[in-house]
Amino acid sequence: xxxxxxxxxxxxxxxxxxxxxxxxxxxxxxxxxxxxxxxxxxxxxxxxxxxxxxxxxxxxxxxxxxxxxxxxxxxxxxxxxxxxxxxxxxxxxxxxxxxxxxxxxxxxxxxxxxxxxxxxxxxxxxxxxxxxxxxxxxxxxxxxxxx
Numbered sequence: 001x002x003x004x005x006x007x008x009x010x011x012x013x014x015x016x017x018x019x020x021x022x023x024x025x026x027x028x029x030x031x032x033x034x035x036x037x038x039x040x041x042x043x044x045x046x047x048x049x050x051x052x053x054x055x056x057x058x059x060x061x062x063x064x065x066x067x068x069x070x071x072x073x074x075x076x077x078x079x080x081x082x083x084x085x086x087x088x089x090x091x092x093x094x095x096x097x098x099x100x101x102x103x104x105x106x107x108x109x110x111x112x113x114x115x116x117x118x119x120x121x122x123x124x125x126x127x128x129x130x131x132x133x134x135x136x137x138x139x140x141x142x143x144x145x146x147x
Contacts, residue, residue: 010087011044014105017080028076033112034068037100040086041116044098048137056123059131063096063118070114074104081105091138093129094120 021032045052055061076082083103090097096118102111120130130138 010085011040011047013040013043013084013086015039015082015084017076017078017082019078022078026078030070030072033070033072033102033114036082036084036102037068037070037086037098037114037116040084040100041098043084044086044088045137050134050137055134059133060122061128061131061134062121062123064121064125065116066095066119067117068114069116070112072112073110074112076102076104076111082111088138089115090141091130092141094127096120096130096138 015036017028021028023029042052052063055063081104083105085101085103087099088096089099098116098118100112100114100116102113103109104111119127122128
């Protein structure tokens with residue numbers, strides 16, 4: 001189950017932990033958090049009016065992960081309902097940084113926090129500037145340099 005609610009600058013996506021996402025103790029395997037970050041990021045972009053597929057096909061612009069981190073605070077377990085909060089925290093000409101919070105929907109406990117840094121690249125993997133038509137969704141952060 002995935003539900004989405006958003007404002008212009010952030011998005012909340014709700015998921016339920018599936019059995020296959022856990023280990024023998026019923027605790028979520030650590031790598032799944034990065035998949036959930038991606039779910040939140042794609043939903044935020046969709047809510048902003050950006051379709052990844054069109055961005056890639058029509059504008060030769062790919063949002064490539066260059067750095068990812070996650071801080072695990074409490075375990076998530078099978079059948080927990082989680083809320084993924086996603087927002088843009090920094091935007092430069094060639095990079096976008098997203099921040100994430102994963103919260104247990106029932107208890108409000110913070111499960112994990114994280115951040116991903118993305119470089120805008122063409123289909124050959126060469127960095128490029130984010131096309132102007134997407135700038136309104138990712139306004140430049142103060143101090144934008146030639147990144």
